[in-house]
Amino acid sequence: MVATPSKPEVGNLSAFGPARSTIVGTPLSPAELHQVDAYWRAANYLAVGMIYLRENPLLRQPLHIDQIKDRLLGHWGASPGIAFVYTHMNRIIKKFDQEMLYMVGPGHGAPGFLGPCYLEGSYSEFYPNCSLDEVGMRQFFKQFSFPGGVGSHCTPETPGSIHEGGELGYSISHAYGAAFDNPNLIVVTLAGDGEAETGPLATSWHSNKFINPIRDGAVLPILHLNGYKINNPTVLARVSHEELEALFRGYGYTPYFVEGSDPETMHQAMAATMDHCLTEIHRIQAEARSTGNVTRPRWPMIVLRTPKGWTCPAYVDGKKIEGFWRAHQVPMGGMKSNPDHLRILETWMRSYKPEELFDEQGKPTPGVMAAAPTGDKRLGSTPYANGGHLRRDLRLPDFRDAKYALSLEKPGTITAMNTKPLGIFLRDVMACNMTNFRVFGPDENTSNKLDAIYEVSKKFWIAEYFPEDADGGELATDGRVMEYLSEHTLEGWLEGYLLTGRHGFFSTYEAFVHVIDSMFNQHAKWLDICHEIDWRQSISSLNLLITSTVWRQDHNGFTHQDPGFLDVVVNKSSRVTRIYLPPDVNSLLSCANHCLKSKDYVNVIVSDKQMHLQYMTMDDAIRHCTKGLGIWDWASNDQGSEPDVVMVGCGDIPTQEALAATDLLRQEFTDLKIRFINVVDLFRLQPDTEHPHGLSDHDFDSLFTLNQPVIFNFHGYPWLIHRLAYRRHNHNNMHVRGYKEEGNINTPMELAIANNIDRFTLAMDVINRVPKLKVAGAHAKEKFLNMQIDCRNYAYEHGVDIPKVVDWRWPY
């Protein structure tokens, strides 16, 4: 006789008791029920073991205090629920021969994932020391949250994980990114109810409006109403069923509730619900795939309410543990001072009946192991979670082709939109890679002049269409350009897409890329750790184009001016960070092509989208970008001798202004020897001991001299250059200009002047720093100052800059 779950009662928010579920049924035979429950008990046993034990893993002897870890670390609270879902996914994988990937949202949830992953044998294959026997289990326990061991999150060391979850909020967006273009994959995501309070998670539920049921896989989100955060109830666990159901219907899902604590009825309810959801997903996909009709389906999702710390002691020392916030981390400590606690622990662990679950050698019994799938279908072994296995190189058109490259007779003579040809190149990259490449942006691909891409693939849109969308809307249900006004969601999608072996390109607004500072940090840390894990295969780099840059935000004002993302990037490991500031069309193409081919980096490209002067032929650009920085001979007159001053431009506008300053100076002082350097690859400035792209001191000195003044005009905050170059011999002579938080409503030139990166200020800087101009330069300095004042006056009068601020005389 199998117990039957019941329909949920509105207003009853208790996580305890027999299962209550939207889908009522008892699909599990007694034998299946026993098997599923045994696997789950074994997983829970392992989770407790890894938190507490360093010896006696199978409890073959009575538990002794010396066998307890000195430092009790790890989070038990969410683990049983995580393992519960893993166990039921196993059943589904076997039943439907389904490809699945599991994303664990709750923080510190590793014990709930590692247990089942070990039981199925995956873990031992990656880590032979943690073999399926007593010795291996002992090691498996000891290493958890132990120095030199593994962490309490699903870190990169965790087989089957592409989502670390140390920072909360990204489980759903990662899941959708993994599902894009993987039509056979279903990603089950467990979103914690604490995590569900974060902003990034709250908007990411809308990702269901970006799934095409024909070409994409599916995501089955499970909201885990575990009830508590560290010390507090969660909001979603304390609102009515009616509100919860409305919320997820409002997000476009059909929610199914599974609630309770009684294992037997909970297994039946979960199995019935998972069967129903899988059948529903398959029906949606089959319908779309057989008819070719793409309309937005109402995908299923599950609300799983279980007690926090499910199956741990209900009370310890008279304090409520199970189903309360006290079960969040280690539910009970103080073994050394309180022998009762040791006994409680032993009783708790024995309640899972380890003797039924593991054989004499400590290996899970055949009955337990049979609950798991085999081979690559195992959640710990799926290649989807080690995306480099699935990754194929992009097919790249030749970026030097005349379709993209700008032809140029002489440097500094024509202007062009720097990002426009990149859009054409990306269009053709897209055309060559229509199943494994996507472009992402928060409503800005047209604004960023990358719109050529729509010629081969439009913006994905599956919500309602209006007739006027045909008139320049560029929307399509098979579009591969992903636009949504949430940088968090886009970044999450892209990370999920890359981590499962595909390629992408993300362009975004410079000031607002700070919105995803923290996501960048976390992804960079993931990549950094992966360098140390042999079995992790290389994945494509995360390519981030930062545009709508500070120097063209004169009219949008102060809040749109922030080039500080680079300061965040340089804090991360030199193994994974790359920054490029190409000043013109051809250098941007060269950089982008390089980045699209690279692996395991975060590549940040800074390039404005508006009209800019063009400096390099494609041949020059390739040569220059390969070196990363170099002297522009055509703009220099030191002819290889020691210059009087080194003028440096880094970034499009700063380079233009530095060149204009050089021009002003050369008109005034015909015997002044100026060396002009442009920097594309920012990390060239660091010593080669600090970054693989760093220049040797010898090379640096030969470019920047040992003791001549260097005027460095930089795109970002000026002190970043000092930070990179402070150990260089000539550092004390480096005078850096850049953005210094001076801006309101300006013209472009006025904004440059306010921050002292303008040609006049730079020219005056040179006069101030070159000894031989100290007296001779006084007149010119006054002249430059007057020119600057004239510029400002004109701008205040007309609202625009003087059409040609000063005549541009390049090239000489």
Add this chain to the structure above:
Amino acid sequence: MVATPSKPEVGNLSAFGPARSTIVGTPLSPAELHQVDAYWRAANYLAVGMIYLRENPLLRQPLHIDQIKDRLLGHWGASPGIAFVYTHMNRIIKKFDQEMLYMVGPGHGAPGFLGPCYLEGSYSEFYPNCSLDEVGMRQFFKQFSFPGGVGSHCTPETPGSIHEGGELGYSISHAYGAAFDNPNLIVVTLAGDGEAETGPLATSWHSNKFINPIRDGAVLPILHLNGYKINNPTVLARVSHEELEALFRGYGYTPYFVEGSDPETMHQAMAATMDHCLTEIHRIQAEARSTGNVTRPRWPMIVLRTPKGWTCPAYVDGKKIEGFWRAHQVPMGGMKSNPDHLRILETWMRSYKPEELFDEQGKPTPGVMAAAPTGDKRLGSTPYANGGHLRRDLRLPDFRDAKYALSLEKPGTITAMNTKPLGIFLRDVMACNMTNFRVFGPDENTSNKLDAIYEVSKKFWIAEYFPEDADGGELATDGRVMEYLSEHTLEGWLEGYLLTGRHGFFSTYEAFVHVIDSMFNQHAKWLDICHEIDWRQSISSLNLLITSTVWRQDHNGFTHQDPGFLDVVVNKSSRVTRIYLPPDVNSLLSCANHCLKSKDYVNVIVSDKQMHLQYMTMDDAIRHCTKGLGIWDWASNDQGSEPDVVMVGCGDIPTQEALAATDLLRQEFTDLKIRFINVVDLFRLQPDTEHPHGLSDHDFDSLFTLNQPVIFNFHGYPWLIHRLAYRRHNHNNMHVRGYKEEGNINTPMELAIANNIDRFTLAMDVINRVPKLKVAGAHAKEKFLNMQIDCRNYAYEHGVDIPKVVDWRWPY
């Protein structure tokens, strides 16, 4: 005869046509309708004028091309909707004599706010040049998005604004922050449908679970379904009524729809709906306030669907404009090249009938002005939007009191939790300020050891209660501690609370404070601009305690280790940024007391919550914190003479390790003269020309010497110190240690060793850098290295550090 709106039809997503609304009614008499419509037309006229015109503001002559601005900037798309809501708020303010504040979420929405603000006379009072006549209107038009003028957002220069909105996502959380503890205030927030896609906004709808209807005011959110972002439809404008209604019911609101484009019926529908919502809010408040019963009410909210660019030309050059994304910015340009466009503009502007709206002098007619309230009730003049007017100083207990201060016989002899006494101090601050002070944290105030505060005020909670909450839940419906697992929402609440004249304290996890990098940037920019606006009164500083710091994240692992927020902070203006790293209890109390009294800053305090050595008596701490940095004589043996080396600690753990290194060295080398400096106020390191807290070169040199080696042990990324000090004379001898992205699962000492901030590395650094130890130090160096290896071995074996890593011999 007044037209009647109709009930909304499910499935009809068009923004055009006669009004369809949930609340049907025609509350406006023909005269009232005419008045409301006239005000709105006048506002729309002004919005167009400020985008296009530099002359001829009243169209007294036919429009001539020379009267058009050279550069057309500004965003028309959301403006009519913004002005529509402003106009209807005016009616409500007058009808109910209601205190109101208006928060404009849609980006670049200033034209829609500035127009009504000018009409009511507020703008002219703040800016006499923009008088209520033709000359003033001309200036009002010209200055918009014009160099030296005002921006296209509701910037700090905008009377009536506390929400700039340049970065999207924070309108709702700002609104709730403003409503807390302002029982007579209703904040109407217009959330753009583009903004609604952001994560921060998506979770901030749940703020309704944090409003107490007795002591707090109310927020009436209006979702503006304007239909489009820059180039794309918005998701929420393209989902069914059924889903939208469910979504907002799920968020806990009762949604009311107002949809359409026909002005007459839209005015009636909006008036009927606003009347209904206000009555509902008043009923909820009256009920709670008369009974004292606090249960979570279902607050009203409005979904307002209108055409993007409402009332602009429907088509230009055959392209759809009104109700399409083309209306987002300037709906039509090219006046110079296309005389037709000039005529279209003139026809468009005249469609508002300016001759009916403004008198001969250009002043709004009495009929128009009568639609607005008067005095401080005007939305542009409300003191709630200039919070310094309402701000009263905190009543602060004496932080030197024995209740808080730690008494100490000798430095470095005892340990204590640094944040625990701060919690007691905050408890008493709270007790003295129970209507204008709140404490904020993402589920971490207990974890951060600030839990003493619950003795006087618990965590606010108004969702469901369970019996077990009484057992350590610390929840209350009148709690003043705000905990929600969204740093975005907390930061938004706090900003809204401060900007309306109150005080607050926010503690959060160091690694995850990066989640709000961008919000910090925007608030810092707001404060910076306010320094230049005479009429903006000073508000309380934003006090941010960064805890759970990197050096105690050994067990949580790599993702929890990120001290980079400081690098973001130092990019912002020195007028508003302050950073403190107090190393012990008393210095933390001293810093916190100082910060709570300060105005117009963002104060960042870095302090870990665990057990730390104590160094300073309260008297010493006050002296030390006032100086910001200084020599610790008790730890130095240079007795005022030139030292052989300067050892610097900045931050709790780095100071401890630097002291331990000093101890190791003094045992080995009795004639080595070490000067020990501790830095609390980070900006002291910058030159006084760069930051008001900066030390003069003379003072810096006297502390750090001109040419002796300086070993600087820093809490954060080491290069930040170089960035601050690169212009100092002795910079080339500064050797900085700090976090360098080396970490996984470690012990605390192992983590310190991995990043070279440990005592052994520092001691070896000194030997390497002090010439006289070059030979003499070889043996000691080997000894220190062996001690370091012993530490690591012990940690790997036992999972914990050697109980006392080395004997602590302080004080000498």
